Amino acid sequence: MTAYDVEPGDAVHPGDPVKVDRYTGGARINHWITAISLILLALSGLSLFHPSLFFLTGLFGGGQTTRAIHPWIGVVLFFSFSGMFIRFWKANLWVAEDGTWLARIKDVLTGHEEKLPEVGKYNAGQKAVFWGMTLLILTLIVTGVGIWDVYFASFTSIETKRISVLIHSGAAVAIICIWIVHVYAAIWVKGTIGAMTRGQVTGGWAWRHHRKWLKELIGGMVVKP
């Protein structure tokens, strides 16, 4: 029996310190393609969002190329994130302890993890980021195609385009805010970034932040020498 939150490739390596495999090479490549796309989309999108940021079009070779390339990067992000969704959706399903964790968000932010329930591979905050990104990326791709006038101008009315562009901007602001939370959490919680670079975390990190997941890995004998 495998718990809902144990993903393919997750494994424990006993030793000093204990090492835990958290992300496979495929998952990491998938993540970084998505991450680079999201950053490029934010930069190119912001350049057209506020006049004071128009200078960012210089990074992409000017206004015309920024306008032309932004939707294509969006397509890359959509398919790349779809891959991540297929990998991670199951482990991000909402379970009972997530509500308790979220109710004690104050203890999370003040570092009193001893007062929190033991959580699986992802805590409620990570799950919120995952589902928030999922919903916003769907919103952004749908509204984005609606204003991709080079190819699809005749498919939507001007009023639909006005609604689309407003929702697109709002969703973009929201996803950038979520991205800030995501990056901040990775910086604040030391030992996290290694999970997405080398694919591993230490046993202590897993014990401290995802104890249920660690116990499941050990209990399920997903232990490699």
Place this chain on the structure above:
Amino acid sequence: MAGFEFELPNPNTNDPKTVFGEADLVRRSASSVPEPAKRLTPVAKLIDVSKCIGCKACQSACLEWNDMREPVGINRGVYDNPEDLTPNMFTLMRFTEWVNPETQNLEWLIRKDGCMHCEDPGCLKACPAPGAIVQYSNGIVDFVHENCIGCGYCVKGCPFNIPRISKADEPKAYKCTLCSDRVAVGQGPACAKACPTHAIVFGTKDEMKKHAEGRIKDLKSRGYSNAGLYDPPGVGGTHVMYVLHHADKPEIYANLPNNPRISPLVEIWKGAAKYVGLAAMALFAAVGVVHYAVEGANVVKPEDEKAAEKLTGSGRR
């Protein structure tokens, strides 16, 4: 003869290179301009729908002056040709057959469509590219193509559905310039010059309003009790105005908007959303910085590692 008094003066030949420049700007898209030291007199084109005979000389003159070519189209059973405004065709006669319910007369309404040169231009408000859309102090709204990025935001901003985006490798937005290059040298727009019935006249906005008054009085005396001037206040008035015989229902003239204004969606997108959006992102980043400063890093303790070792059975006890 009344109605012909707006024969335009000969052009200024002393300085034929005169064009409107940076000093004449009152608005510049995605950027700001200083208040101009000297303001030009507001101008306007007045289109008297009741005098139009639908000859399309204005369309031909427009293509000619702007050096544009519209490919030969196909007949779709209506007189409109081409069937819509295009990136080449900045003005278009729109024909409507309307049965007047009061008289049962068939009235053939012909409206010359094109940029209205709004005093409060929605295209300019929506444009993200600095200097791609400008407004001169005489009221003319012009597209500056070297700054245009072809995004189509002007299409969303316009309350009259006027700008058209070209299909070129580098798409750009096109619309009527009110012949700003001709106006700069004291000429009127090419369409006004070509109009054989003087249904299109050009002058200062005050002159045009006065001229319209005379025309409206004339129309009222002929039984068009609802004749009036179309200078919609929702967009601050326009620098292209119509004399309509049925000014109480402009929509019968091929859907001329009754009370045009910049869409509230565009106002939010280009107003509150810009500031709230940037503020939200800045707030999230600032909270992160403050949280880190106050709480410090969340570090894995040696006892966490020991607990994990104990759990895996690999720890040194």
